[in-house]
Amino acid sequence: MQQSADSLKPTGELPAVQTTAEAGAAKVGWVKRVELTIDRGNGMSQRSTRTAVATFAAATGLFITLSACSSGEGASEVPLATPAPLASTTRSxxxxxxxxxxxxxxxxxxxxxxxxxxxxxxxxxxxxxxxxxxxxxxxxxxxxxxxxxxxxxxxxxxxxxxxxxxxxxxxxxxxxxxxxxxxxxxxxxxxxxxxxxxxxxxxxxxxxxxxxxxxxxxxxxxxxxxxxxxxxxxx
Missing domain, CATH: 3.10.450.240 (Nuclear Transport Factor 2; Chain: A,)
Known part of the structure; x- marks a missing residue:
């Protein structure tokens, strides 16, 4: 039969969830208490206190900076690092x-x-x-x-x-x-x-x-x- 082209060519209560911020705050407080206990109870030197705290900080994954003051001072907290955004790979x-x-x-x-x-x-x-x-x-x-x-x-x-x-x-x-x-x-x-x-x-x-x-x-x-x-x- 000839075509037109031819002519053209996703029960019960859920357990309470601890937020990341709450968990981080709890860890920081725990590290501070450990530092005070070591410093006051055991009479460790300031250097030993710093070493122990740094060890605990590494174990908990927190970023903590110790102040260079007299024995018994707590650690100061530093915000968690924010990863830089990935560069866009979309081509115009x-x-x-x-x-x-x-x-x-x-x-x-x-x-x-x-x-x-x-x-x-x-x-x-x-x-x-x-x-x-x-x-x-x-x-x-x-x-x-x-x-x-x-x-x-x-x-x-x-x-x-x-x-x-x-x-x-x-x-x-x-x-x-x-x-x-x-x-x-x-x-x-x-x-x-x-x-x-x-x-x-x-x-x-x-x-x-x-x-x-x-x-x-x-x-x-x-x-x-x-x-x-x-x-x-x-x-």
């Missing part, structure tokens, strides 16, 4: 990346606009100029006009698999070439008067080449495209 989109996406959007949009208009063979549909211009727009309009003249309409939708094959220039793209293996298997022509198939030619996969350019207003539109015969690519 380049002008070429943005252009590629815009060009593909315009290309797929062109076929979608055409499929909408082809349901009634509306060759004058204003939607056709949304994503196509120049020769591409003329080709689509002529194809739909021919279907209108012959009493044909197209049902279904084409399936596209576009890929960018070239970008020019790379720093500030204005022209992008796209290749596609379009599938028109379920996008076929029928007679408008009785709904019967227009012919017995099946649809299929067709190789398509298209040129998409950036307009003065910054939009991207397909300017030319060519559709090859059924079987010219595999989806």
């Amino acid at each position: 989109a380049t002008p070429a990346d943005t252009a590629k996406q815009q060009a593909i959007t315009a290309y797929v949009g062109m076929w979608s606009d055409m499929a909408d208009a082809a349901t009634t063979s509306d060759w004058q549909s204003p939607k056709l100029a949304q994503n196509a211009t120049g020769e591409a727009l003329q080709t689509i309009s002529r194809s739909l006009y021919a279907d209108h003249y012959n009493g044909l309409v197209t049902k279904g939708r084409p399936v596209n698999h576009p890929e960018v094959t070239s970008v020019d220039p790379l720093d500030e793209p204005t022209s992008i070439t796209i290749t596609d293996c379009g599938d028109s298997t379920n996008w076929l022509k029928y007679r408008a008067d009785n709904g019967q198939p227009a012919d017995d030619v099946p649809g299929g996969h067709r190789h398509i080449e298209a040129l998409v350019k950036k307009a003065v207003d910054g939009s991207w539109k397909v300017t030319t495209f060519a559709v090859h015969e059924v079987g010219s690519c595999t989806g």
Whole structure:
């Protein structure tokens, strides 16, 4: 059956939870009491007291700075260190990346606009100029006009698999070439008067080449495209 492309080419109480801050405060108080007990009860020297406290501090994972004063003075607390945030590894989109996406959007949009208009063979549909211009727009309009003249309409939708094959220039793209293996298997022509198939030619996969350019207003539109015969690519 002939396709539109043919004409174109997550019980009980929970135990109380001790917060990190409470646990840290309890540990600091414990270390201070140990220091006082060692200093007053055992008569250890200031140096020994410092050594013992440092040992306990290391065991509890706390960061403590001892004051260099007379025996019996407690340790002063130092806030826990805060890890520095990790550097972001997200790469900003380049002008070429943005252009590629815009060009593909315009290309797929062109076929979608055409499929909408082809349901009634509306060759004058204003939607056709949304994503196509120049020769591409003329080709689509002529194809739909021919279907209108012959009493044909197209049902279904084409399936596209576009890929960018070239970008020019790379720093500030204005022209992008796209290749596609379009599938028109379920996008076929029928007679408008009785709904019967227009012919017995099946649809299929067709190789398509298209040129998409950036307009003065910054939009991207397909300017030319060519559709090859059924079987010219595999989806």
